[in-house]
Amino acid sequence: MAIYSIKDLEKLSDIKAHTIRVWEQRHAIVEPKRTSTNIRYYTDSDLKKLLNIALLNKNGYKISKIAKMSKQEIAQKVAEISEVNFENATQLDALTISMIEMDEYKFDRIISTNIEQIGFERTMLEIINPFLDKLSLLWLTGSINPAQEHFISCLIRQKIIVAIDREPFVRNPKAKKFLLFLPEGSADELSLLFLHYIMKSRGHQVIYLGQNIPFQDIKAVFDIHHPHFIYTIISEIFTKEPVQRYVDRLGKSFSDCDIILTGYRVLAQPPQVSTNNIHIHESLNQTILFLNQFKK
Numbered sequence: 001m002a003i004y005s006i007k008d009l010e011k012l013s014d015i016k017a018h019t020i021r022v023w024e025q026r027h028a029i030v031e032p033k034r035t036s037t038n039i040r041y042y043t044d045s046d047l048k049k050l051l052n053i054a055l056l057n058k059n060g061y062k063i064s065k066i067a068k069m070s071k072q073e074i075a076q077k078v079a080e081i082s083e084v085n086f087e088n089a090t091q092l093d094a095l096t097i098s099m100i101e102m103d104e105y106k107f108d109r110i111i112s113t114n115i116e117q118i119g120f121e122r123t124m125l126e127i128i129n130p131f132l133d134k135l136s137l138l139w140l141t142g143s144i145n146p147a148q149e150h151f152i153s154c155l156i157r158q159k160i161i162v163a164i165d166r167e168p169f170v171r172n173p174k175a176k177k178f179l180l181f182l183p184e185g186s187a188d189e190l191s192l193l194f195l196h197y198i199m200k201s202r203g204h205q206v207i208y209l210g211q212n213i214p215f216q217d218i219k220a221v222f223d224i225h226h227p228h229f230i231y232t233i234i235s236e237i238f239t240k241e242p243v244q245r246y247v248d249r250l251g252k253s254f255s256d257c258d259i260i261l262t263g264y265r266v267l268a269q270p271p272q273v274s275t276n277n278i279h280i281h282e283s284l285n286q287t288i289l290f291l292n293q294f295k296k
Contacts, residue, residue, distance in 0.1 A: 004042045006032070011138060012047065012096060013054040020050065027067035029053055048101055052078050055093045079106075083113050088126060095131045099144070099152040107155050120163045121201070124194055128156055129284070132190065153190065160193045167200040176294050179227040181209035181218060185240040192233055195287065202291050215249065222254060230254055231287075233263040244271045251275035262287070 006017045013020075023029040030050055032040040042050075052074050056066050059081050066074065082094040091110060098107040114123040135152065138144045178199050180192055189211045199206050207225050209217070222230070230250070234243060243265045250259050255277060262281045270280060281287045 004047055006040065006042070009042060009047060009050055012100070012144075013051050014093075015050070015054045015057075023053075023063055027063055029063070029067060044100075048097070049074075051093070051097045051100060055081065055090065055097065058093065059090060079109075082106075082110055088130065091127050092131050092134060095127070095152075096134070099135070099148050102148060102151050104155060107152065111159055120159075121198065124160075124197075125284075128159075129194075132156075156190060157193065160190065160197055164193070164197045164200060167197070170200065170203055170205045172203065172205075175203055175205045176229065177205040177207065177225065177227040178229045178231055179207045179209070179218070179221060179225065180231050181213040182211040182233060182235075183238055183240065183246065184212055184214045186233070186235055186238050187211045188235065188237070191284070195231065195284075198288060199291060202294070204291065204294070215253075219253060222257070227257060229258045229260060231260045234261060234265040236264040238263075238265055243269070247271040247278060248274060251278045260287070260290075 004012075006020060009015070009020055010017045020030070024032065030042060030046040032042055032046070034040055049071075053063070053066050055078055056074065057063055061077070069077070078094070078097070081090060091114065094110050095107065097103075098110060111123060111128070114127055118126070135144070135149065139149055180196055180199075182189055182192055192208075192211070196206050196208050207221060207227060209221060218230075232250075234246070238246075240246070247261065247266070248271075250261075251274060255275060258277050258279060260279050260281055262283075266280055267282060273280070281290070
């Protein structure tokens with residue numbers, strides 16, 4: 001059983017700690033436990049209850065009315081709101097609840113409904129990507145555990161792969177060809193998978209290698225396919241070698257190909273670009289605009 005401080009509850013629910021204490025005292029919304037040294041803490045059930053209550057409160061329900069609802073009534077109201085209120089904040093809260101509860105059915109309902117309403121790409125850009133940003137913050141502050149993070153990441157990964165598979169295979173010999181990979185030592189591929197979808201949906205050919213790819217393997221694939229572009233993300237977990245040396249090797253080894261780089265390590269401390277074929281994209285939106293310039 002995980003335990004949470006009131007600060008953890010504040011970060012996860014976006015409800016101020018002071019407000020949570022007021023709700024405790026006036027409405028007995030949650031009842032904190034105490035350690036042997038009299039330090040207040042909250043359990044998984046407290047967190048789940050508060051997240052659901054917070055979502056209802058943000059959508060116009062008075063806390064006095066919520067306090068009188070049963071657990072089943074609260075869950076039903078939350079489900080109804082998640083399916084009809086497409087404001088980003090409400091969707092993010094609903095996704096957070098599905099992650100904390102590790103509820104695959106709830107996650108699938110939220111994402112599938114959004115895809116039906118606004119399409120897969122907008123769902124990723126407007127709902128899932130902001131949720132992943134929130135997830136990173138919660139992970140860094142220790143407010144969620146590894147099992148919850150892995151659970152929700154795997155579900156998102158499945159959705160992206162299904163979307164990629166639904167796009168028709170690109171056979172146009174004039175299509176631009178992209179080689180996508182994450183460097184050796186890098187393992188978080190959700191962003192790269194989404195780029196695969198975006199490229200394929202715009203009629204580009206994609207050679208997708210995935211995560212943790214040694215340099216010699218990139219060279220071997222390049223010699224077979226001769227892509228027009230190489231795209232990779234150099235994130236904060238890349239520690240195999242200095243970023244500058246790695247970028248120099250890419251530029252020199254694939255001098256007849258344009259190389260697009262992004263990720264924390266190249267944006268926080270941009271490497272010196274010594275060859276004309278290296279390009280740094282500062283955001284996903286910049287990459288999308290770049291891809292849109294080519295006719296499908």
